[in-house]
Amino acid sequence: MRYALFLGCTIPVRGQHYELSAREVAKTIGLEFIDLEGFACCGFPVKSISAETAMVFAARNIAIASEKGLDICTLCNACTSVLTEANKELSENRELREKVNDELSKIDKEYKTGVKIKHFARILYEDFGLDKLKEEIKKDLGTLNFSAHYGCHYLRPKELYDGFDDPENPTTLDKIVRVTGANVTDYKNKLQCCGGAILGVEEDISLKMAKEKLDNVTANNIDALVTVCPFCSIMYDDNQRKIESKFNVKYDLPVLYYPQILGLALGLDQKNLGFRLNKVKANKLLEKLETGGMKYDS
Amino acid sequence: MEGIKIGGGVDMINTKDLDPNFKYEVVKEHGGTNIMRCFACGTCTAGCPVRAIDDRYNPRKIIRMVLLGMKERVLKSDFIWLCSTCYTCYDRCPQDVRLSDIMTALKNIAVREGYIHPSFKEQAKLVGTFGRLYEVEDFDNKKRGKMGLPPVKKTFDDVTKIIKDTKLGEMIK
Ligand code: SF4
Ligand code: SF4
Numbered sequence: 515m516r517y518a519l520f521l522g523c524t525i526p527v528r529g530q531h532y533e534l535s536a537r538e539v540a541k542t543i544g545l546e547f548i549d550l551e552g553f554a555c556c557g558f559p560v561k562s563i564s565a566e567t568a569m570v571f572a573a574r575n576i577a578i579a580s581e582k583g584l585d586i587c588t589l590c591n592a593c594t595s596v597l598t599e600a601n602k603e604l605s606e607n608r609e610l611r612e613k614v615n616d617e618l619s620k621i622d623k624e625y626k627t628g629v630k631i632k633h634f635a636r637i638l639y640e641d642f643g644l645d646k647l648k649e650e651i652k653k654d655l656g657t658l659n660f661s662a663h664y665g666c667h668y669l670r671p672k673e674l675y676d677g678f679d680d681p682e683n684p685t686t687l688d689k690i691v692r693v694t695g696a697n698v699t700d701y702k703n704k705l706q707c708c709g710g711a712i713l714g715v716e717e718d719i720s721l722k723m724a725k726e727k728l729d730n731v732t733a734n735n736i737d738a739l740v741t742v743c744p745f746c747s748i749m750y751d752d753n754q755r756k757i758e759s760k761f762n763v764k765y766d767l768p769v770l771y772y773p774q775i776l777g778l779a780l781g782l783d784q785k786n787l788g789f790r791l792n793k794v795k796a797n798k799l800l801e802k803l804e805t806g807g808m809k810y811d812s
Numbered sequence: 813m814e815g816i817k818i819g820g821g822v823d824m825i826n827t828k829d830l831d832p833n834f835k836y837e838v839v840k841e842h843g844g845t846n847i848m849r850c851f852a853c854g855t856c857t858a859g860c861p862v863r864a865i866d867d868r869y870n871p872r873k874i875i876r877m878v879l880l881g882m883k884e885r886v887l888k889s890d891f892i893w894l895c896s897t898c899y900t901c902y903d904r905c906p907q908d909v910r911l912s913d914i915m916t917a918l919k920n921i922a923v924r925e926g927y928i929h930p931s932f933k934e935q936a937k938l939v940g941t942f943g944r945l946y947e948v949e950d951f952d953n954k955k956r957g958k959m960g961l962p963p964v965k966k967t968f969d970d971v972t973k974i975i976k977d978t979k980l981g982e983m984i985k
Contacts, residue, residue: 523945526964527952534959554943554968559935560980562893562919563928565842567978574974621970670899671912681903707861707898714931715893722865723896788959 515641517587518579519547520597520631522744523555525589528752529744531788535773536589536634538786542777543642543650547587552578556593557600566613572600573614573625585630587637591667591743592711594633598674601631633668635742635772639686640678647693652781654695657802658738660775661699661731662687663750665743666707681705690772691740694779702730710745713753724749725757728765737799738768740775747771751793768796778803830881838878841921843913850875850909856901862894869894871901871911878918887922893929923979933983940975940984943968 525533540547557571576597579586588594604611605627615625632640638647669681679686682705688698709723728750731739741747751769758764770792777787789796838844850872857863857872869891877886886892895915902912922928928936938945943965953963975981 521964523939526956526961527946527948530956530959530961533961537961549962551965552968552970554965554971555939555945559939559945561916562932563923563936563983564920564979565913565916567975567980569842570974571971574971617974621974623970666896666898666900671902705900707896707900709861709896711896711898712862712894714934715890715929716866719862719865719869719894720896723861726865 515544515637516546516548516584517637518550518553518582518584520553520556520575520579520586520588520593522588522590522593523559524744524748529589529747529771531774531791532589532744532747532771534786534788535771535777538782539773539777539780540634542780542782543647545587545637545642548582548584550578550582550584556590556596558592558596561596568596569600569603569610570614570617572597573604574618574621574623576601576604576629576631577618577623577625580626580629585632588631588633589742590745591633591665592745594631595667595671595674597631601627601629602674633742635668635687635690636675636678638776639690644689644693647690647776651694651779653779653803655775655779655803656695656697657806658775658799659697659699659734659736660691660738660740660770661701661734661736662691662740663708663727663731663746664704665741665746666705668742687740687742687772691775694775696775696779699734699736701734703727706730708743708746708749710749713749720749721753721757721760724753725761725763728754728757728767729763732765732767736767737802738770738775738796740770740772742772754794766794768792768794768799770796829884831883832881834881834883834886835879837883837921838914838917841917843910843920844917846907846909847875847878847914849907850879851907852876853906855904855906856909856911859900859904861898861900862896866894871895871915874918875909875911875914878914886918887925887927890929892918892922893932936980936983940972940980942966943971 553575557568561568664684664687672681691698706727709720713720774787838847854872857870862869897912899912948966
């Protein structure tokens with residue numbers, strides 16, 4: 515299995531631990547990532563300015579993958595949704611495709627149908643598959659207890675994602691976490707949006723949205739929250755201290771990217787999973803894993 | 813940002829300020845096509861996570877205001893920038909109004925009419941200039957190198973070229 519790795523804007527500068535752990539995990543289980551130099555912004559950040567310009571950004575990236583005959587693996591939920599949406603609209607709407615291709619012709623690019631776009635977590639669940647993933651597990655994480663946050667664009671709009679999960683009651687991320695042997699705890703209002711998209715517009719509302727999630731997941735005794743999107747992680751991890759001081763609460767909740775915990779279960783060296791870059795440190799959880807605390811039975 | 817604060821009451825409507833063509837403008841805009849299908853059931857508002865935090869934000873009401881023709885008031889308002897694009901309303905709307913896309917359409921029209929939220933202006937400048945949301949510095953690539961990650965490109969000439977004649981290109985001049 516080979517994929518062009520689409521990092522987007524945020525991950526290479528603010529989510530290197532996500533990128534590093536994803537690359538290490540892929541290498542270990544035999545998924546090949548190809549880096550294509552031309553990949554730029556997916557288009558999401560300019561959608562509010564012009565949906566059509568965002569479409570051209572997305573189409574340009576897809577064209578670059580299609581030149582190499584590669585499908586795209588994304589790590590960010592926003593990239594996933596914008597690229598998938600463009601792919602769908604452009605393949606269904608010939609008029610739009612011609613218009614976008616007129617633009618792309620100025621830079622000698624052409625959008626062609628046929629490139630598949632999938633998030634890494636979905637690839638693990640769907641293409642690689644739970645059974646094969648299970649066979650790869652070297653270290654049982656049975657002493658740890660996680661909750662999963664999917665992020666809106668991982669699931670919605672549902673018309674983009676071929677029904678691989680149920681957006682009103684998602685389970686696929688829970689399943690790939692559970693494969694590691696860890697316990698997964700459900701929580702109130704699981705679909706709650708992180709608020710990341712409006713952080714710059716109304717910080718107050720945005721932080722309150724993130725706070726609700728942190729309140730709900732910490733109502734249970736969990737070791738970490740698991741995410742698959744850099745925007746969500748920025749809200750829950752990078753902004754956690756801010757939320758704590760603003761609302762006079764204390765969480766001290768590590769927020770880990772899924773490949774970081776999968777990496778642990780694959781027996782990879784912690785140093786290669788980027789824990790140093792998580793803002794809320796995961797030391798307690800890592801120690802617990804080393805000393806083999808009490809095992810959760812679910 | 814000047815203009816009305818989010819969700820200010822809609823009690824006094826001066827008909828001379830209404831633009832009956834506004835809804836058709838929205839219909840023509842990318843993503844705006846289904847706005848007239850709304851039958852005001854309120855499912856969108858009931859499930860909206862932004863609304864849950866701040867009840868001055870009301871997506872159903874925004875649609876009503878557009879259908880009534882309150883063009884200026886909608887385009888100038890802060891609240892069109894408050895949608896977190898979570899797509900909850902999009903998936904749950906019984907009329908397939910595609911409200912998340914309508915919010916995008918309204919923002920796109922607002923930008924063309926000269927109203928833009930400063931935080932999006934900032935984003936647009938960065939993406940327009942660097943082809944990315946962040947300026948990548950040598951420092952970043954050095955850090956990446958130390959972690960064993962490949963360097964990333966700092967600018968994209970073809971992106972700059974392609975946006976030259978767009979609204980985005982205009983904004984970074
Ligand atoms: S859910 Fe749909 S039909 Fe109901 S008020 Fe909202 S946009 Fe209109
Ligand atoms: S997409 Fe926007 S309007 Fe719709 S529910 Fe989410 S935040 Fe509310």
